[in-house]
Amino acid sequence: MTESKEGAVTSPLEGRVRWYHSLRTRIALWCGLLILVFLVGVTLASAWYLRREILDNARRDTRATAADAAGRLENNLRTLTIASDNLARLVAHTSLTPDELEQAQIAALQAVPGAAGTLLIVEPRQPGEAHYARYIGRNGRHRDFITDGFDYRARAWFGRTRAAGRGWWSDPYLNQTAGRVWMTTYNVPLPDGAVGMVSFDMELGDLIAPIESLAHLPGVRATLLAPEGLVAFSSLPGIALRSKMEDYIRREGRTDLAELVEAARERRPTYQSHRDTQTGQLRFSVLEPIGDSGWVLMVGQTYDPIIGRFNSALALLLAGSMVVALLGAFLVRKIGEQISRPMEDLTRSAVKAMNNVDGRSIAEIHGDPMPQQHRLDEVGVLARTMEQARHSIRSQLSQIENMGAARQKLESELSIARDIQEALLADGRRFDIGLHHLEADALLEPAKAVGGDFYNFIEHGDELWFVIGDVSDKGIPAAMFMARTVTMLEIAIQTAATPAHALAEASRRLARGNDTCMFATVLCGRINVHTGELWMASAGHESPLLIGRHQVTTVPVLAGPPLGFEVSDDFPLWAGRLAAGDCLVAITDGVTEAFNLGNEAYGDERLARLLEGLDRNAGAAEACQKILDDVRRFIGDAPPSDDTTILAISWGRGLGLDNGPSDRHSSPAGRGETGAHQPGALIT
Template structure:
């Protein structure tokens, strides 16, 4: 297939004048492929390093936090058992009258029931004069001690004085218990008070817990590579630390000052405030990066510090990245060689397809595409281009036909719009001696033609019929049903004296042949020019509004009947009332109340009174209302037909226009319909 493309346009051919291999297309493809692979490799390594480092460090943080929480919960469980037991002894002894033997038995039972407890002390001062004090230490190993018999001055001890003055229990700092054989202990001390508010303190109760019971559960964690665990007593003593032995009895603040560990000041602050803390920092002495978690152990006052080294994690990450770089570089070299080989077989026919595509881009659809008979992907591309060439030619012909048809449709719609607008009457002014009646309406369809309508009908000189309605749906079907509805209403108004009978007759006529199940809501009314008597009936339409001359407005309670077109109906309740002098009757379609702004908020009937203009003409009322609707919805497009109708009556001594006589019926020169 090589002869399908002229040799003058295909570089890399073996014919005379072929380009050197260093400047051939396949070599350039291979070099670019290699460069892209190198760039992708670099990006991959950087992205992998960033993502892996972030993921690994996040995992390390979560692991450290979870480990610290789990260890703190275990320690809190061990301490909580002791505090619960101590509170139980305090409540029992404070509320019961027990003999010394019963006190000893109770204390011994509590010591045995508390896991890990080394012993307990109960001090009970006399309740009344003549009673004997009680001060007994019961050891789990059995070597009890009677402080009263031994003459031990326990009342002079700081731990006793602090306990009886304390409002609640407290944990001691670690200390060596010689009675237990030189074992490091911690003690929970609880004042013993009688029940009731303001009761006096009668003594104390305390339980001893070996320090090993707190350090052993976290000691294995402290020996993991890169991990550091510290246990801080309520007063700040380091009960467990890899660098500070318990025998030093050194506090966390003292260790920070002595060792120059300023990076731990934030942790020390959290310990003092009994608040949890997580933060990353660098060792102020060694420079090692760590992530430290401070976790308070319940409400005991103890705190746990767990830290994990970042350096061990990042070192393993660096080794994996270097291995990835080496493998990626080798793959990039192999890929470049393979791509160069493949480019030799692809470049020649591809250039032929490129030339054919260029001709298509220039609008030349008469020259066939080469290589359409190849069985490989190049042939598929060639056949695709050839199919596209034929499709474009066919579509160009179809576009010409569619353009002509669209122009014809637009012309027909324009004519239909003009016909529909011609069906709508202009505004009227009827003068009868001192009575003047203005009637005006304005319709703006959402499409070329719409389904809203209105009409003004005079069956006698002193009576004006009017109607406003809204047909379901929009466009051409609604316009046809609208024309039929207007015709039926005009015929019915000329033969029936009351609006409810007009609607009943129209309901019967519009059901006939309504296979499309379209319907219309209609407000129909009649007003007497001289007396102002007004009757209204509604076929599912919104009730109108009456604007008085002094600016007051009210919604007329016109009971709605069924819409016209669904089924024959004759239940159209009649509203009767008076149109006072200077008042305006205003009606509208749902294109006004359901006009939505850009935030999908409806105009609603509550905003209609804001657009009213007391004393204005019927035309001014309609135009002001529609202008307010457009200002509210801008820049949202109009979604439905908009129609407003106004009937205004006034009494004076002159007609509305200088040329009109008192009995003359005239139409304003500017009272015309302005559809959108």
């Protein structure tokens, strides 16, 4: 209950739902969200596909543009190289006079578009032949090297041409004679043993004319590399005819172009996507060798303008998607208002019916019947269901109250049963007789409130009888059978001469009236406190372990049938002796079959490793606690799968005891000091 501004007490159930909490608003918002998610998903998927297609098309266009420009450059160069090769073969294979050589040279120059000049050198092959070395320019300028005394043989280009054996292109150079014009030259030696060469000059402007238009395209950069690596032309500012591409990369830090330059050095066509280290733009660059001329063309295209326009269109689409989603949500809300109105009426009626001005609980309501029950649609079904629910609340609460009381009573009874079961279990024992010390102890941890495991210690003269067992079930039935088994064993031990006789007597007693067919595995033993002599028999129980001074071994106790199925006398007796310092450990399968959260069992090997690492001076109580602690650490947060019981008996010589008359007394394990152990061997 809460108090209103006027001081009136109001119910926490309100009959009115605010618009932002209403069903139609939620339906509208969810529909709008779904529409938005759908539209955004479709838009983004389409954008991803279109972006990839646009980039792929742009790459193909860039490669096609580079290949086309390289083809046009190759055609320009090929025309000049063919003319040079033809003139060289003509001169080498015919004997022409100087006038005829000049005419042939002029004709070749006129036949080659874009050629700026030609040089022809023909050295005499036989005495008396003419020596010809002339340069003829397209502007009519002639130069006779013989008359001028020009020593062309001392020029590097002449030596390189003769040594090359094939035509080669020079890097661009500034021709002062032609009026400070940048040119490049193709040089070819005379074939078939003739001594001389043919050169054709081409102005660099004529050479790069086919690719200059690329430099003006948006986002495109074109670079032409000469055979020796000099940048002949480039859209990049400040590097054309000034440096090589390697120098530019080193100077400007353009490591993104290193792979392209390596491919240019190898005259290998390639293409790659890379990010400009100066501008950060994503670029796609293509490298195309110009035939076998040694020239290389690089064309790069940035996608930022394309992606920018694409992203603008994508933003508009997303904004449109949001508008459509909002419009859809508004329409759905209008439609939902018509559908949800009967439900809202029912809600108000239900709240009114459930609220009670006297402040009584819902279970106490005896108000008027729920309205809207006459309707034939879903609202009517809901109204009738709510009316039935109102009537069933009281009976359900009553049932819950009765169940709670019964559960509380059951838990109390289980607690009493656990206390009774624990009272059936004996305390540990300790014997200090002269120089001899025996300590016996056990721990039991049930998987449920009560369990089926048990153990017992019974003093009989100078001997200590001990029992450990495991009933075939868990919970209350196992606890009841366990109590019966402990009682029968204790009765049998009072008159039995050996553990085998005790098990045989208990087998006869437990088999009577065992209609539930429950059974128990039992290990029964007897030890002489003075000598350490030990007798044991097993009714289907696991063999105990012996912790000696130097190793851990399994005591080979042959097992007879479990107790409870049928009467049996077949319980083989094992006899031996504990040496000074030995510790006998017996367990139930709740130790080795304890499972962790990974469904991994504790296992015999892990138990053996633990016992190997125990302190050999540890007593029975410490051994039991170490084993239980290790099992708990292993299973962690996993629920216990079975009852866990550990029994241990340590025997040895005591230290600091009087050497007078023997003094026998027993006390709970864990008190006093454990005597030093002398090495010994098990006798079978």
